Amino acid sequence: MNEFELIAHLTQSLPTNENVVVGAGDDCAVLDLGAPDCLILFKTDAVVEGFHFTRETPPEKIGRKALARGLSDIAAMAGTPTAALVTLALPKDFDAEFAGKIYAGLKALAEQHRVAIVGGETTTNPERILISIALLGTVPRGKPVLRRGAQVGDAIFVTGELGGSRAGRHLDFEPRLAEARWLAAHFSLHALLDLSDGLAGDLRHILNAGKVGAVLLKTALPVSRAAKLNAKAGTTAKPAALAALTDGEDFELLFTVASRDAVKLLDAWKQEFPRVKLSCIGKIIAGEGILLRDKNSAHPLNAQGYVHFS
Numbered sequence: 180m181n182e183f184e185l186i187a188h189l190t191q192s193l194p195t196n197e198n199v200v201v202g203a204g205d206d207c208a209v210l211d212l213g214a215p216d217c218l219i220l221f222k223t224d225a226v227v228e229g230f231h232f233t234r235e236t237p238p239e240k241i242g243r244k245a246l247a248r249g250l251s252d253i254a255a256m257a258g259t260p261t262a263a264l265v266t267l268a269l270p271k272d273f274d275a276e277f278a279g280k281i282y283a284g285l286k287a288l289a290e291q292h293r294v295a296i297v298g299g300e301t302t303t304n305p306e307r308i309l310i311s312i313a314l315l316g317t318v319p320r321g322k323p324v325l326r327r328g329a330q331v332g333d334a335i336f337v338t339g340e341l342g343g344s345r346a347g348r349h350l351d352f353e354p355r356l357a358e359a360r361w362l363a364a365h366f367s368l369h370a371l372l373d374l375s376d377g378l379a380g381d382l383r384h385i386l387n388a389g390k391v392g393a394v395l396l397k398t399a400l401p402v403s404r405a406a407k408l409n410a411k412a413g414t415t416a417k418p419a420a421l422a423a424l425t426d427g428e429d430f431e432l433l434f435t436v437a438s439r440d441a442v443k444l445l446d447a448w449k450q451e452f453p454r455v456k457l458s459c460i461g462k463i464i465a466g467e468g469i470l471l472r473d474k475n476s477a478h479p480l481n482a483q484g485y486v487h488f489s
Contacts, residue, residue, distance in 0.1 A: 206255035206372055209323050220258045220316035224249045228307035238277050239284030240350040246288050249314040250354035251430045255373040257363035258318035262295040266311040268304035324371040327388035333369055333435035333463040341429045342422035343405025349428035366444055371434040377427040377484020394470040395461035427485040
């Protein structure tokens, strides 16, 4: 049973109540707690030593990444983060100075995005460090952008560059909060999520939710320099384009809009975010699955992104 099969098994009969607008199955839960102008976003995420970082990783970057992952999920709903709780689990032989530096990195990113850290929990965890962040945010009423909603004919866009994140970018990425809010304010986004497990895997969440398929243009994929260098140097068995599709931990935005808005969006983006690349990489089609088009031929893309327990 892999990660997504386990999630489906565990969430098939969860309790709910009148406050739940969107429950399990999207980047954040969406709650209506009666605020007149906004809905509440609720998210939790964790980083684990040996999977998301190593003991050799600078501790400030560990703390930063722990919060940045959750901020990226708030961005995936076009929301604004507000407050966080931090659970820090440490082995018994922990280094207090190392733990303090984890918090320093976490606090610096929180201050950058005006996120209050309002408490949390410390506990013992045998052998390895674990940090879990519970995060609250807001989104204007009627404005959360969900994974479902992609329509046949939509253009598929992605921000930034993909692949090779383990060269260091997985620790230093910038959550696309401002970009997502700008997109939602100026264009009708049909579906939106952040790329954490790789384009090939995460795009399928949008397709499955909308019961549609997609065709991607291989030449349009924004492959990172790190992925290209890794492939050229032989430090990875993956071709650069496959790395862009499957490496994961990119934390860029993936979204769909009506094709009639594509050119206008690209032009406006260049004016608003000249330092952040935006690429139209394909379109939504009828059917299911992903086709990868290369020159004049297309074939089914069977590659997946990262899946826990697989």
